[in-house]
Amino acid sequence: MGNVRxxxxxxxxxxxxxxxxxxxxPYSREFLMTVEKGGFYNLSxxxxxxxxxxxxxxxxxxxxxxxxxxxxxVQNFIRTAHVVSIQDKEMIRPHEFEKLDNKPGDAVLFKxxxxxxxxxxxxxxxxxxxxxxxxxxxxxxxxxxxxxGLDYIAVDRYGDMECSSHKILLGNNIFILEGINLEAVxxxxxxxxxxxxxxxxxxxxxxxxxxx
Ligand SMILES: [Zn+2]
Numbered sequence: 011m012g013n014v015r016x017x018x019x020x021x022x023x024x025x026x027x028x029x030x031x032x033x034x035x036p037y038s039r040e041f042l043m044t045v046e047k048g049g050f051y052n053l054s055x056x057x058x059x060x061x062x063x064x065x066x067x068x069x070x071x072x073x074x075x076x077x078x079x080x081x082x083x084v085q086n087f088i089r090t091a092h093v094v095s096i097q098d099k100e101m102i103r104p105h106e107f108e109k110l111d112n113k114p115g116d117a118v119l120f121k122x123x124x125x126x127x128x129x130x131x132x133x134x135x136x137x138x139x140x141x142x143x144x145x146x147x148x149x150x151x152x153x154x155x156x157x158x159g160l161d162y163i164a165v166d167r168y169g170d171m172e173c174s175s176h177k178i179l180l181g182n183n184i185f186i187l188e189g190i191n192l193e194a195v196x197x198x199x200x201x202x203x204x205x206x207x208x209x210x211x212x213x214x215x216x217x218x219x220x221x222x
Contacts (some may be wrong), residue, residue: 017221018222019219020119020192022131022191023063024037024063024069024216025037025039027133029134029163030061030062030163031132031164038056040054040055045116046078060209061189063161064187065188065189067188068212068215070140071186078213079209080204080208080211080212086156087185087206088156088201090113090200091116091200093192093197093198094106095121095123097119098140099123100141101139101140101167102146102160104145106149106155107153112153115155115156116156117159118150118158119155119160119187119190120159120192122140122162124140124162129162130161138168141160141162142160146175150182150184157184158179159219160186160187160190161190163190187217200222203222
């Protein structure tokens, strides 16, 4: 068969690989009824944060009065994406953008040690992770990116109360795709699909993210 396209699922499994940022609501699911115990059907209840597992942040997450997830057309969440390999074990720095040949609106997904070590899908939060520096976030704005993705649940350094990267990216109308797993994805160019749930007024939403 010709024309077979590889589809990469870059989402983490909720309730197994996912974990919450400290202070956030952890994902949980419980059965309210099961066939096994005499119920009519299997029915479960899910409790989670808008930032559980693989998710997208809309500008309203940090910017008062900015738009929320359901106010964007779905086209916004389908983009040409560049998967960039990062060797730096601490943070993403501006020099990583030197070779980036993107068009305005493209997505850039950083594949870091967070994917290589399995940290992004290990089921528990670690304070040590590769994050996006403030200066690198400024490069994302200069490059006019549409979506910036990181293989961890947060883009700012742990303990950075300024949340500079969140503010710079969202303030420049760049969506943030957090909690992806790029372990199996070779660096290169793809089409990204990461559609948020259509939740009224939400500042963020879990997504099923894939690369084709
Ligand atoms: Zn988030």
